[in-house]
Amino acid sequence: MGVSAKSLRVERIKSAAAREYLDRHHPLGAGNAAFIFAIGVFLDGRLLGVMTIGGPTTNNAGRAIDLRQHELFELRKMHLSDLLPRNSESRALSILVLLVRKHYPHVKAIITYCDTEEKAAAYKAAGWKPGRSQQYLREVKVGGRWLSVRDANRRGMTKQATEKRYESRCKWIYPLCPEVAALV
Numbered sequence: 594m595g596v597s598a599k600s601l602r603v604e605r606i607k608s609a610a611a612r613e614y615l616d617r618h619h620p621l622g623a624g625n626a627a628f629i630f631a632i633g634v635f636l637d638g639r640l641l642g643v644m645t646i647g648g649p650t651t652n653n654a655g656r657a658i659d660l661r662q663h664e665l666f667e668l669r670k671m672h673l674s675d676l677l678p679r680n681s682e683s684r685a686l687s688i689l690v691l692l693v694r695k696h697y698p699h700v701k702a703i704i705t706y707c708d709t710e711e712k713a714a715a716y717k718a719a720g721w722k723p724g725r726s727q728q729y730l731r732e733v734k735v736g737g738r739w740l741s742v743r744d745a746n747r748r749g750m751t752k753q754a755t756e757k758r759y760e761s762r763c764k765w766i767y768p769l770c771p772e773v774a775a776l777v
Contacts, residue, residue, distance in 0.1 A: 596636070598684040601677070605692070606633035606643070614643045619672040626650065628669050632692065634677065634685050642673035642681070644689055649704065657724065658766065658776045660701055666693060668705035682715030690719070690767055703767040708760060716765045722777045724764035731760040 611631030615623035627647060634642030647669050648662060649655065655665040668689070673682055693700055704724070707713050713723070733745045733754035745751045768774035 596678045598678050598680040601681060601684055602635040603632060603685050603688040606631050611643045611645055614640060615670055615672060619670055626669055632689055634673055636677055641677050644671045645669045654704060658702060658773050664701045666700050666703045668703060683718035686715060686719035694769060701770045702773045705765050706762045707765060708762055721765045721767045724766050726761055726763045728759045728761050730757055732758040
């Protein structure tokens with residue numbers, strides 16, 4: 594019999610270990626965003642996945658579900674290795690929910706964002722609910738070169754854009770209390 598997702602060990606890890614892992618494996622690296630805690634996903638003692646959790650990155654993230662910033666967590670980054678067994682993502686997400694409920698009882702929901710092209714099967718399997726999809730400006734073309742909006746803004750070049758690329762993202766919500774579940 595093969596290895597199953599139940600053989601995973603999922604637990605909190607140090608921020609430095611999470612950043613190091615994400616810088617090596619996540620397409621966007623660890624990024625600069627601060628996070629409150631990180632979770633490691635281990636198989637046979639090897640760190641093969643990381644999730645980082647922090648406060649919402651936008652001020653109005655909880656508006657649609659009537660929550661204040663301090664009542665909401667955001668799953669900021671998640672990367673799980675392809676070496677992990679099938680269903681590892683949904684198992685890790687389920688354990689994340691258990692850890693938040695245990696250690697942060699004031700938190701009423703967890704949110705995250707996925708590109709709409711992703712099927713988000715792991716979120717669905719772990720009980721997350723889809724929220725609103727939204728388009729956002731991803732890249733701009735300035736002087737024949739594509740730049741991320743962040744880089745263009747930092748250089749003061751956004752208004753010089755001759756073309757724009759948009760991307761669509763879907764918010765996913767895991768309600769942690771009946772009041773929020775009724776709104777999702």
